Amino acid sequence: MPPAADISPSTSSFDPASATIAIVTYNRSALLSKLLESLIVMDPKPGHVVVVDNASTDDTTALVESYRDKLGIELVYRRLDTNTGGSGGFSEGMRIAYELGSEWIWVMDDDVEVIADGLARMGDWAPRFRSIQGRRYDYDGSEFYWQYRLSIPFGIPIPFAPAGFDSSNYREMNSGCFEGMFIHRDIVQQIGLPDPRFFIYWDDSIYGWLASLKTTAVIVNEFVLRRTREIRQWDMGIRHLNASSNAYRYYIMRNRGFMKHYFKSQGAYRPVRFALGTLLTFAKELIRLVLVERTVRGTSNLFRGLRDARRIDHDALWRPMPALESVVPTDQTPHTRRSPT
Known part of the structure; x- marks a missing residue:
């Protein structure tokens, strides 16, 4: 505090x-x-x-x-x-x-x-x-x-x-x-x-x-x-879900590798809950694709992001x-x- x-x-x-x-x-x-x-x-x-x-x-x-x-x-x-x-x-x-x-x-x-x-x-x-x-x-x-x-x-x-x-x-x-x-x-x-x-x-x-x-x-x-x-949106009543892009889909998953490093550097990383957060993020982006953009094309960018996040996670030379x-x-x-x- x-x-x-x-x-x-x-x-x-x-x-x-x-x-x-x-x-x-x-x-x-x-x-x-x-x-x-x-x-x-x-x-x-x-x-x-x-x-x-x-x-x-x-x-x-x-x-x-x-x-x-x-x-x-x-x-x-x-x-x-x-x-x-x-x-x-x-x-x-x-x-x-x-x-x-x-x-x-x-x-x-x-x-x-x-x-x-x-x-x-x-x-x-x-x-x-x-x-x-x-x-x-x-x-x-x-x-x-x-x-x-x-x-x-x-x-x-x-x-x-x-x-x-x-x-x-x-x-x-x-x-x-x-x-x-x-x-x-x-x-x-x-x-x-x-x-x-x-x-x-x-x-x-x-x-x-x-x-x-x-x-x-x-x-x-x-x-x-x-x-x-x-920006095109899906109205959820009290909240909105905006349209995205393939670039955003990739980086939202890839950059969780950087997030993990930052959380680790401050002693805030919790492996099981962070993994669940990654799963929830993936699911949210799938929902965004289907309900806002009316397509399933672009899913491959989410998987590419996950793959590259793992590479970042294993980079022993990474520093904040x-x-x-x-x-x-x-x-x-x-x-x-x-x-x-």
Whole structure:
């Protein structure tokens, strides 16, 4: 349990300029433009915006450059040589934000937009907590439910953790979501950067869990983001099951090999229950295929993921991401005006 001091009000106030928004994008310039437009009308604005481009082949570079003078915020654009997935993109985005000296890093995908006073709403909680998740509206304007609690022994989200809030307006969480995670640099320094080896899936869950081991992590009753992309869903009544892809099916199973290593490194691995969690995850993906996508094609990707998870599990040289050394920001001009590569 984190020390009580973690949830005690601080006398220090939140400075919006101390925050950096880190965005990861890949071949979705139309969606990215909506997010950048929302940043123009933000009040207050962060000190920096970092856009990490996973080697897009569309007009993302030109689009980002067209916003450089519109945003009214220092813009860092980093185009990667290859597609490193969301995991690699968020790892790079956090690295840049950290090296800029940012006190707070707010990470998000390109398929959301920021509600105008979103940063102020998150900043209201900054004196009390150091790992914070805001809430999000779905594409249709409904309230999106995010599974903020993990069952660590099983390695799966708890699907029916209470959605409501009491008068405190926050709930403790032991997970994370890179679509809106708001995290303090001190926690990033202690747990290191997100692990790019995940590529996609489970990366933010593990990162949020690691953060919760260092501080009281919370989801707060503040709507700060709105999804701008419609996703096919199966309505389960009180919950929804989204459509997926063959890549997601593969990585959701493969990356359980990485999860197992992380749990072992913290003494949290429980073999029988974790194996059952893997079976439940496999079953959930089969249900998603049949009921949401109306097919059984794609099952082979689940089996490939399981096979590669076993290989990762047996890798004796595997190590978690290391903690970061304290970085003192230097002249920021080369970063804030970096040319596309």
